[in-house]
Amino acid sequence: MHQSTEGFTTHPYDDDHLHEECGVFGVFGAAQASAMAALGLHALQHRGQEAAGITSFDGREFHTHRAMGHVAGNFDRPEVIDALPGQIALGHNRYSTTGETALRNVQPLYAELASGGFAVAHNGNLSNASRLRRDLIRRGSIFQSTSDTETIIHLVATSNYRTLLDKFIDALKQVEGAYSLIALTREGMLAVRDPLGVRPLVLGKLNEAWILASETVALDVVGAQFVRSLDPGELIVITDKGLVSHRPFEPQRPRPCIFEQVYFSRPDSFDHGVSVYQTRKRIGAELATEAPVEADMVVPVPDSGTPAAIGYAQASGIPFELGIIRSHYVGRTFIQPGDQIRHLGVKLKHNANRAMIQGQRLVLIDDSVVRGTTSVKIVQMLREAGAREVHLRVASPPTRHSCFYGVDTPERSKLLAAQMTIAEMQDYIGVDSLAFISIDGLYRATGEPGRSANAPQYCDACFTGDYPTRLTDQEDADLPDQLSLLAERVA
Template structure:
């Protein structure tokens, strides 16, 4: 039985491996009024539950009662790490939480967040979404000043900078100096004993928004987390802005006003929940418009449109609408396959897609199909899905992708493969079409993608498609 369980764990990683992963999600709340001492921790738990798609490796919640910070964290999903008995012990009016998928730093318990530290002025908790591109330089500099590191995470670098700069400054002043030093993508939540602080990198690569719940303020990676706990979206944190929440309310300080914006385009393509709104753009509407643009660029004679669920569904609906074709559920997703940390063997990888997806033969048999997915990374999953549809009787399978070819790695907090593992960096579209076994393959153009976003290329970071990174990468 143990071996059977291990085999299922191996299989469950296979489909997810052929997608990019965001590093994490953050959620924080400051309660001026509350019904019980555990309300902040409980609200943070539900907020993280709504952000679970942003990281499944580890989770944690830190709470301040005004005098000290308590922490509980561990490896696994939020429901596996934080139990009702843990919530009962996490008492206080301030809370921050984190769900993690590692990019910088190894996947182990020492790198789980929030990180909690003692420093000259008390205690500090820190949760980070993103990735610094000058970590090596900062580590060396801090080490020469006597800093000692216990993790391999770049989040600890930020904590050490904060501790150093806080010796003669308030936490928000120290954070302002940190922003000047840190290069890369970051949405940070910092909690002291009596205040909650949020900051977003100067280009706004990683998302962070502000919500209100019964007169109390919340900071979260996505607006969907606000909806889950019954809060109202106020606005996004501006790039380069520090937001401080204390007993007197919300205070803002614009530290850097960069003329360049570089919001991550992959938030709209894949990472964020469709029901989230990021920087005034609804994710569902953006994906649906990408599907419409894709249909305008393609001219495929087919019987129906299907999606690779769930991330391809919004674009598939837009494609079907624009092309005047019916949308059908040709693939069914098993939503009860959990996460695992066991790396699959090649044999398990070859079989793994069927554990998560299954073709509905009665829908696809004898049909010419347009299959819409959000992206192709390695191409192994796409190949298996095309084969699955053919075995179910589909006469033609045309694959259309609601984003441009992914040719370059990301250094800003997304888990991407080495460039040589990205299929579009080693093959042209004709070769990819042949590799996955599709009758045709069509990608959304860069021009159409930005037309769908109703904005210019300068507003977004699309380096994974173009190779044009908005800032220099440390080598």
């Protein structure tokens, strides 16, 4: 289980979901930029709840405040914001997929380079960071964190190119994987999206100020107007002279993460001009067409399953009901001494609405099944509350492969769909029937005709195993096992 600090652990219900690594938010040219960054991070809190940080620049000095925990409680105090002066600010929410849970890994990361101060905040994961790190250490680099983001700083610092922009581009051309990142320098702000566009990054305008964010909802919260999404492989430079766009990478066929549509993004965000909420409703409607069942009501696992459940109910004609009530005041629970108390702690977050579901046949809608432990507990809770039948419908295909692009995914041996057939999963979870949306159905819900084997429109590797980049660090990790197997065969 993913461990946090101070004796807390991720809530049991949350631990069985995939977790986005982080959210980024940048402000250039606004009064009280750090306060605006804090508001933006509030809107992106769902993307990373482990830690948060803001770096500002006042024209002379950089100022940074980083802390474990949520944005609220860390950046809602006037003295914290007052200590972050300037009209330029960079913020970050973190949920770690690489690096330990420690303050030294909280972003933005800051370093003094030959050209001056350099702060960076990164959403994604570099799939060759370990190899690059080993090479950099051999050449004399001294790392202060275990985050893959620091690799970028060292690559910039050791580049032989002359200008900071060229050093930055040189560094990015050496990394593999997924990244949407924002860097803050004395001259201005840099923002870039990886050539495949796996992770989102949008640009907005508030009066004369430029705003950058992981999702459009963060623009809404600060009152900024959406301008556009950064294109895959696009790098923009914002200075007092304005905004300049660069295309330093060879064009590639974009592969944005499809799970942004399923779960990661807030439903009130737009992803490439498409309402995430409407897409999730269409996913539910596709599920109703692909996997119909006779039932009395459609019940979501709140909150992530709710839009798909509404779509399923509307398409099937089965009434939508809140058969499970979620408490929004429970994020983490103390580690309890016994199994009985720990089980009761699970019900702090979700509880069956007994008056609605007793004696009823339920279609239970969830966004995904990862380890399956949450599904088992929810189904057991519903049956104990008197549900006559429980039919589970899942708004994503079976998750059979790990993600290496900035999503906290268990190793494949712990993914339920990688170890069991659908029938075996049905028995394990304890439902009367189980069905997942097909990969083509998921694509149709996003507005595509279906998945083309020759030209997939999204990164869907967690479902298909079709990774769009080389996985250098994973290959290095697997090499000893491959050599051992080869030795056994030779022997």
